[in-house]
Amino acid sequence: MSLDESTDALVDVAASAPLTVAPGRHALLRFGVVQRLVVAQSLLPRSVRFVVVAGHDLRDATHLTGGAVDLTLFSVDGGLPAQLPCCHGDPVAPAAPRRLQSLIGALGAAGLVNDPRRWWHWSYGDSPWADTTGAAHARYGPVPRL
Structure with missing residues (x-):
């Protein structure tokens, strides 16, 4: 896969967007990914x-470019997880399929693609995104050490 490197900078998600970062986490993503997450969030039901x-994570090959994000949903009413399983195989609550479809629909409409083996892993602009969408080039290559 060839690369047509974008000038999108890595940005601190918590400081630059109306998005929530999990407690104890620090998330850097490419600006174009953050923009798409904001659009996707606007497409979710108001309750989540x-x-x-x-x-971005230099220790994880699937997160080297800043174009991949792991995420879940939380309930606005109580701040609790929105009955989706955690990233590591927790049981699926009865409401999860409906909430998961909301997540999938919103992120897909915003241009992100999913790793079908991991519902929580989405990307834009990296090689898996280019392969999935048929784009001629990936937009983001690995980010060198910061």
Whole structure:
């Protein structure tokens, strides 16, 4: 896959967007990804919001570009997880399929693609995104050490 590197900078999600980052986490994502997450969040039912769990991470090959994000939903009413399983195989609550469809629909409409093996892992602009969408080039390559 060839690369047509974008000038999108890595940005601190918590400081630059109306998005929630999981407690104890620090998330850096490419500006274009953050913009798409804001659009996707506006498409969710009012009762839920995204929680960003992971962004750019030099220790994880799937997060080297800043174009991949791990996220889940939380309930606005109580701040509790929105009955979706955690990233590591927790049981699925009865309301999860409906909430998961909301997540999938919103992120897909905003241009992100999903790793079908991990419902929480989405990307834009990286090589998996280019492969999935048929784009001629990936927009984001690995970010060198900060």
